[in-house]
Every structure is written in C-alpha cells, then in structure tokens.
Amino acid sequence: MFQDADVIYSYTREQAIDDGVLVNVSETAKEAGIKYPTAVTRAVWCEIIEPDEKAKEHGESIAGRLWDVLFMFSMAARRSSGDIIQYRMLATKDGRQHTRTLKAVCSPGDTQAPVITIMLPDED
Numbered sequence: 001m002f003q004d005a006d007v008i009y010s011y012t013r014e015q016a017i018d019d020g021v022l023v024n025v026s027e028t029a030k031e032a033g034i035k036y037p038t039a040v041t042r043a044v045w046c047e048i049i050e051p052d053e054k055a056k057e058h059g060e061s062i063a064g065r066l067w068d069v070l071f072m073f074s075m076a077a078r079r080s081s082g083d084i085i086q087y088r089m090l091a092t093k094d095g096r097q098h099t100r101t102l103k104a105v106c107s108p109g110d111t112q113a114p115v116i117t118i119m120l121p122d123e124d
Contacts, residue, residue, distance in 0.1 A: 013109050013115060016039075020042060021042055022039040022040070022041060022117065023039060023041075023042065023044075024038075025038050025039060025070065026039070028066055028070055032071050032073075033074050034073070036113075036116050037113075037115045038070070038116040039115070039117050039118070040117070040118045041118070041119040041123055043123060044069070044102065047091075047093075047100075047120070048100060049069060051092070052093060054094060058095075065091070068089060069102065072087055072088075072102075073118060077104070084103065084106075086104075086121060087101070087102055088101050102119070102121070103119050103120065105119070
C-alpha cells in the first residue's frame with residue numbers, strides 16, 4: 001500500500017536508547033550468552049528490573065534482577081526458533097512474588113544487523 005511512499009522521519013534504536021525509551025543491556029546480555037545487542041523497554045526496567053524498597057530490604061538489586069530477565073530469555077531462546085519469544089519469570093513486587101510474562105523480539109536494528117528488544121507483552 002505504501003511501498004512507494006517517502007519516509008518523512010524515522011526514530012532509530014540509537015535515539016530510543018539516548019532518549020531513555022530503551023535501556024541498553026548488551027554488556028550483561030553477553031555475559032548471559034546472548035550474542036546480539038540487547039535492550040529492554042523503560043517499562044520492563046521500571047516494573048521488573050528496578051527493585052522496590054521491600055525488595056531492596058531483602059537484598060534484591062538491579063544487577064540481580066537484570067540477570068534474571070536476561071538468563072530466562074536466553075533459556076527460552078534456546079527452546080525457540082521464532083523471531084518473537086514470550087517467556088515467563090518470577091518477579092517480586094511489594095514483597096510478593098508474581099509470575100510475569102515478557103516478550104523478546106529479534107529484528108533488524110539501525111544497521112539491519114539483528115538486535116533483541118525485551119518488552120512487556122502489550123508493548124510493540
């Protein structure tokens with residue numbers, strides 16, 4: 001339908017990282033065995049990775065929670081062959097554990113090389 005349309009503006013992944021819409025977690029992802037550049041959405045960062053006060057009191061940290069998100073993704077990716085993977089993990093909020101579903105999408109990045117974005121299921 002719009003195959004011949006001119007692109008007026010494109011919001012790049014790099015801009016999304018610079019703006020804080022995405023959080024680049026590629027270094028930790030490499031440690032978890034993920035070979036492509038990886039980012040999480042701000043919603044995943046705030047709702048799952050960043051611990052609340054009760055979680056901090058019980059010794060939870062950003063580093064530990066980030067590791068959990070990435071490790072669980074790497075395990076799910078090994079069992080999957082698609083570009084979109086939904087996986088579940090436990091996350092603590094308000095002192096209680098909840099099962100959360102995350103969605104990971106592998107797609108072409110700014111240079112057309114593969115990148116991974118981990119997001120909440122209702123995010124695009």
